[in-house]
Amino acid sequence: MVEVASSLMDLLGPEKVSFVEDDLATHAVDALRSNRGYPHTGTVVPQPVAVVRPSSADEVARVVKFASAHGASIVPYGGGTGLMGGAIPLRPSIVVDLGNMNRITSMSRDDRTATVGAGVVLADLERELNRHGLILGHDPWSLPIATVGGAISTDGLGYRAYKYGSMGDQVLGLTVVLADGRILKTRAVPRHSTGVDMNRLFIGGEGCFGVITEATLRVFPQPEERRLLSYTFPNFETGFEAIMDIFQTGLSPAMLEFGEGGPASSAEQTTLYLAYEGVREEVASQAQRTAAMFDGYSATSLADGEAEEFWETRHRVAERFKRGRVMKLGDSLAATPSERYFDYIHVALPASKVLQYRLACMDITSRYGLDTVDYGLWCQPELFSTVVVKASLAGTADAEAISRAVDEMLRLVHELGGSMEYCHGVGVRLAHLMEEEHGEVGIDLLRSLKKALDPQDILNPGKLGL
Numbered sequence: 001m002v003e004v005a006s007s008l009m010d011l012l013g014p015e016k017v018s019f020v021e022d023d024l025a026t027h028a029v030d031a032l033r034s035n036r037g038y039p040h041t042g043t044v045v046p047q048p049v050a051v052v053r054p055s056s057a058d059e060v061a062r063v064v065k066f067a068s069a070h071g072a073s074i075v076p077y078g079g080g081t082g083l084m085g086g087a088i089p090l091r092p093s094i095v096v097d098l099g100n101m102n103r104i105t106s107m108s109r110d111d112r113t114a115t116v117g118a119g120v121v122l123a124d125l126e127r128e129l130n131r132h133g134l135i136l137g138h139d140p141w142s143l144p145i146a147t148v149g150g151a152i153s154t155d156g157l158g159y160r161a162y163k164y165g166s167m168g169d170q171v172l173g174l175t176v177v178l179a180d181g182r183i184l185k186t187r188a189v190p191r192h193s194t195g196v197d198m199n200r201l202f203i204g205g206e207g208c209f210g211v212i213t214e215a216t217l218r219v220f221p222q223p224e225e226r227r228l229l230s231y232t233f234p235n236f237e238t239g240f241e242a243i244m245d246i247f248q249t250g251l252s253p254a255m256l257e258f259g260e261g262g263p264a265s266s267a268e269q270t271t272l273y274l275a276y277e278g279v280r281e282e283v284a285s286q287a288q289r290t291a292a293m294f295d296g297y298s299a300t301s302l303a304d305g306e307a308e309e310f311w312e313t314r315h316r317v318a319e320r321f322k323r324g325r326v327m328k329l330g331d332s333l334a335a336t337p338s339e340r341y342f343d344y345i346h347v348a349l350p351a352s353k354v355l356q357y358r359l360a361c362m363d364i365t366s367r368y369g370l371d372t373v374d375y376g377l378w379c380q381p382e383l384f385s386t387v388v389v390k391a392s393l394a395g396t397a398d399a400e401a402i403s404r405a406v407d408e409m410l411r412l413v414h415e416l417g418g419s420m421e422y423c424h425g426v427g428v429r430l431a432h433l434m435e436e437e438h439g440e441v442g443i444d445l446l447r448s449l450k451k452a453l454d455p456q457d458i459l460n461p462g463k464l465g466l
């Protein structure tokens, strides 16, 4: 250990290397908690050996070469908000915290691009873009904490994804340190027809194929107008039909959040929040058309200000997470939780299968003695989510029941032609289902790519089912 410490310090300078227990503890976990019911609950033992904070691609390359020479692993760490355990070091690892690479290198209104370090926090980028009349298309709940590199590596989805796409869709070019220490810089252009898109190897790659150090992103003009709408529906099915109508008519909401549960004051409500944004005339006509269409679905418009409040407070959950994240190494993942076990799924399905799937979820969870709560749609009708809980606090048997029920629900998604996760990645939580997700040939291809690019398996081993 002493040898590793002094070598890393020689490579980067002592101020960029830490072995302090608190530092190791905060870099041992992300947002995957011990009260999530999944197959390895309580058995994952994080093994951070050191935390390094490089400030250039060159320094990252030095660390990667060092790890390769000493048989250590590399785990890239952004904001640590990943919900699947993607940033948990499963083997003795050097955790590469990209937090020092937080410079906005350039921003252009004419080109509608921003070039930024991988460690830039999304909210900081959004604020800076806003000062120049621009916005980032990616607006997740976790905006105040998540980083550009982490969001690209999980191909996250935000509130405005239907209009602007996922985080991966914003990527024009990347700088990436590969497992052998070479630095790849892809051409930052909106389109090319010069072979496969190499950016895509790293989008959703969870750091398994390289460490992203910089990204050039597509950014958008600040919308001239934003109109926020909120409605309640008599039940999920009617709301779903109304949403289908929106999309079949060709309307294009920037934001859509639909769910059973709704505002705390009306727990049983099925509520829809919508935002249209863009040029004034387009926004007005889309909002008008929506209101007219919804008359036919027994929709009730919520009180003035309710949609605005939803919009203004949409990142509050991340602030709560930030306040509550202080935890100690060891008792964060292995300990029996003091809260109820739960898990959630975020699946992509053909729209025509969503209602049938929702009923099947109720059936599966009741067979396991569990409850499903908070059914929802996000961004578009194909993106469905639900939370599985055990109403009472009964211990690890619940974790097993939740894990088995969720696996059954995810396998049903596969049968129905969908994908088991649409925005949070795979990490350790879903690794065991990757073969079923991609099929024998698909997973074999991914593993061959991994082997070709990282033959020693030093980049975030154990993730993505590779």
Ligand SMILES: Cc1cc2nc3c(=O)[nH]c(=O)nc-3n(C[C@H](O)[C@H](O)[C@H](O)COP(=O)(O)OP(=O)(O)OC[C@H]3O[C@@H](n4cnc5c(N)ncnc54)[C@H](O)[C@@H]3O)c2cc1C
Residues within 6 Å of the ligand: 030, 031, 075, 076, 077, 078, 079, 080, 081, 082, 083, 085, 086, 087, 098, 118, 119, 139, 140, 141, 142, 145, 146, 147, 148, 149, 150, 151, 152, 153, 154, 155, 156, 157, 158, 159, 205, 206, 207, 208, 210, 211, 212, 213, 317, 318, 321, 423, 424, 425, 460, 463
């Ligand atoms: C309260 C809360 C709300 C959330 N809301 C949303 C939401 O609305 N939408 C959504 O999509 N997700 C959401 N998430 C999940 C999470 O915020 C996203 O997955 C986010 O994109 C992760 O970013 P991060 O910087 O925190 O990454 P981390 O958690 O640090 O890392 C995520 C993965 O990416 C890898 N990685 C990190 N940086 C790099 C890099 N530079 N190069 C290569 N690999 C890297 C890590 O090794 C890990 O595998 C939420 C999470 C929380 C806790």
